[in-house]
Amino acid sequence: MDYDLFHCFARRRVNAARRIDGLPTGHRLGGVHGHTFHITAMTALTGQGPAGLEQKLALCVAPLDFGFLPDHIDHPTDEHIAGWIQTRLNTGSAVPHVGVRSAPDWNTTLAPGGRLVVCHVFEFDASHWLPGVPDDHQCARLHGHHFSVAINVDASASSADTMALYSRIEAAWRPLQKELENNCLNDIPGLENPTSEIISRWIFSRLKGQLPGLAYINVCETRNAGCKFDGETFSIWKDQRFESAIPNPAASTPNQVTGRGYQLRIVLQSPLEETLGWVYDFGDVRRAFEPYMQQLDHRYLEQFVPGENDGCLELAKWLMNELSTPLPKLQRIELFESPFAGVILSKPGAQPRLAYPMI
Secondary structure (H helix, E strand, O other): OOOOEEEEEEEEEEEEEEOOOOOOOOOOOOOOEEEEEEEEEEEEOOOOHHHHHHHHHHHHHHHHOOEEHHHOOOOOOHHHHHHHHHHHOOOOOOOOEEEEEEEOOEEEEEOOOOOEEEEEEEEEEEEEOOOOOOOOOHHHOOEEEEEEEEEEEEHHHOOOOHHHHHHHHHHHHHHHHHHHOOOEHHHOOOOOOOOHHHHHHHHHHHHOOOOOOEEEEEEEEEOOEEEEEOOOOEEEEEEEEEEEEEEOOOOOOOOOEEEEEEEEEEEEEEOOEOOOOEOOOHHHHHHHHHHHHHHHOOEEOOOOOOOOOOHHHHHHHHHHHHHOOOOOOEEEEEEEEEOOEEEEEEOOOOOOOOOOOOO
16 A cells, blocks of 8 residues: 655653743733643654654753743744754654644644644533434434534734734634533534534634634544544544554563553544535444454554564554555554654545644
8 A cells, every 4th residue: 555654753741931021911921930841743754763753852852841941942932942842853854843732722833844833722511413314323312522622723824923823712712612612502503413524614614714824623522533624624533542562672682572552543534424414423433443453452463563663653554554445534544652652654645744733
């Protein structure tokens, strides 16, 4: 099978204090304050694999940990932190994507070429049911979710810095929050068939005129499944987890075995199926993966993962090949071998992947 992209993905945490000068009087970030910053990096796959990128990212951000950011970075907003890391992270010839999350609901991603995407996450509780599914489908029954909505804006289309842009996004979202919160979504005009995909399209259409540079909307009904809409194209993802034993790539003697808790994200892309209102049933994605879960979960993966540094990539390739038949809309495989390192494997023509948010 042809693959378009091989990417490593790494995460690190940094605890640091900062002060951001030049903000309006009384702004909550104007004084000295601290965060646990979640840093991500993504770059073309190197010979060292994801573990190598994780080590490089750790070395890069080490001077910032438990420090005062203005000692290292002028005007340490999230985008300037990302730029500082991007220029210092040695990944060879490829310029990395860098993401900075300074709060649970704030993400900033700096891509090669300078594209900066700001993401603000909101939540609401609501009920719904899906009128297009068969009567015996669980979603045909009235039920509810704690929804998560991530609004992503290309900051290059705005004159505001990221701190001000977060406030603009929040102001634009507030009226929608009032419409959605604690309501039955089916009763809202335009949401008569409130799948994740249609909700994301509805939100995008409501915000497009208010937020220049609106890039895409993510909607999650649960923690392990969600949808993305960029104004033209829909993608969905479903997360799976399996626990496995593998040959130890760092073994000093033959036949040593270690273990991994793998986090898998299956991403599909397709035009919307208008009658049902979705790209694909999340439950059908889970059922398509079930036979492979039986082969991977609580198993020794010697036949899938060679005892080398690229074992995560080899397993991702195998999953891409296997899942492409039962899931022909498959776009991308994201496989993490630890909370801090993984690989991303995309088919030709797949939508670009940013370091933040998760799709």
